[in-house]
Amino acid sequence: MADGVLQLVCECKHDPWGKQGKDSLAGRLWSHMPGAGELDASETYSEVLSFAKALPLQIHPDKGLAEHLHAVDPKKFGDTNHKPEIAIALSRFESFVGFKPLHQIAELMRLKPLEQFMPTREDFDDGALRQLCETLLSLSPDTVSETITKLQDTPMPQSGDHQHIPSLLDRLNKQYSKFDNGNLVATLLMNYMVVEPGEAVCVPADSIHAYLSGDIIECMARSDNVLNTGFCPRPDRDDVTLFAEALTFKPHSPRDSLLPSKKSAIGLKGRSIEYGPPFSEFNVLGVTLSPTETEKHRVLQSPSILVVTQGSGKMNVGDGTAHDIGEGDVYFAARDAELEMSTKTGLTLYRAYATF
Structure with missing residues (x-):
């Protein structure tokens, strides 16, 4: 030097959510590395990030929680740092980032299939949203499936940004089945965002997110700590109560998630x-x-x-x-x-x- x-x-990872063969920008970039060889059309190439289906529904603990988790379980939580991140789109990039505005969530939760899950609180504030998120993540697989089936037969409210929910549910069902709690949390509670090449999304520590499709440059603070509760096998999921307690509620609109x-x-x-x-x-x-x-x-x-x-x-x-x-x-x-x-x-x- x-x-x-x-x-x-550099190496390229092969996570199951990655794009296959030459469809993966990560794979194509990696193929120029010395000794990389030909891309395998049947293999997934995931990082530098290219993804064809949703990444796990996740948050990255802030510094205070990271210190606590590291002290309790240093093997699983290997450092004490936080992990805020940004994602810069290299192609059309779809993601779920942060929570929708409270009034939009409250409107959705008045639908007949969902009203049973609404917290019994006078005001629907961030505390009630935390409780609602934990409730949806704790539902049994059969209840998740039944709720999704009923939702797909229920007209969505005309106000707000709700018209994409049925098609997103259909996509996620095909990726992770009708039994995944992440389907409900992502489509009902979170901002669905589409950004074009050159645009960027910012994810603070403790902000809920799940990237859906695209190719991105991702840059983050130096940490590997993560809590997952959806879009991954159930044995790999973390404690729902811990996840809910760690949630932050800023940003609270798609506009505020853009960088x-x-x-x-x-x-x-x-x-x-x-x-x-x-x-x-x-x-x-x-x-x-x-x-x-x-x-x-x-x-x-x-x-x-x-x-x-x-x-x-x-x-x-x-x-x-x-x-x-x-x-x-x-x-x-x-x-x-x-x-x-x-x-x-x-x-x-x-x-x-x-x-x-």
Whole structure:
């Protein structure tokens, strides 16, 4: 790493929710790695994230809960950090992120198949939503199935964003069966979001989420802690009461889950955008160059990881060393690396850097 950058050789995971063969962008990018070989059309390739069906319904504990869980069960919860994350869409990206506005949930829960699950409280507030979420996650498989069947025969309210619920239930039933509690929690309580390439979603610590389909660049704080309660085998699910107690209720609308990007002053030629989440661990730069364009980044004074997702070009380092870069290439850059990118045909890359 004499010139301040080091090319990394990465593996690709094969989770069952991943896309198969060449349909997986993660797989296609990985196939450019040295020694990767041909993609297997029958194999799933999942990370860098490409997914054809819903990932587990999950939250990542905040620092206080992470410290407690690590002390109680260090084998399962291997660190004491939180894990807020962002997801930048590389293709059309569908997800369930955070809870719907309370009035929309209350309206849905007045439907005949659902009214029995509504908490007996005077006001439907976040406390009642916590109780409702725990109730739905605790239903027996037969009750889940019966409720879904009745819902599919029930007209949805015309107000609010409810018309997609029957089709989403049908998709999730085919992926995880009518017996999965996650079907009810995701479609009834959570924001269903669709974002296009270049747009991003932000998931704070303790925020409920389940990504549904697409290809994304995901960046997160340094932790592996997770609590799962749906869209996974029942033996792999965590304690529902613990899950419900850990929930946070911000954001509470799809608009607030979007992470805007802005032009970054780090890009000295004005061709870099920056995704800056509202927490201190990292930011992500996105660089898109048309043919013959160049971009130069000022020295970050922070370590960074660079991933090329499309096209090819050159990366010049401050000492005059040049690297040919192309799809699937991953580099680590030292804190004092001075980088300049150029292309003859077009180039897209993302650069995540530490901000603490």
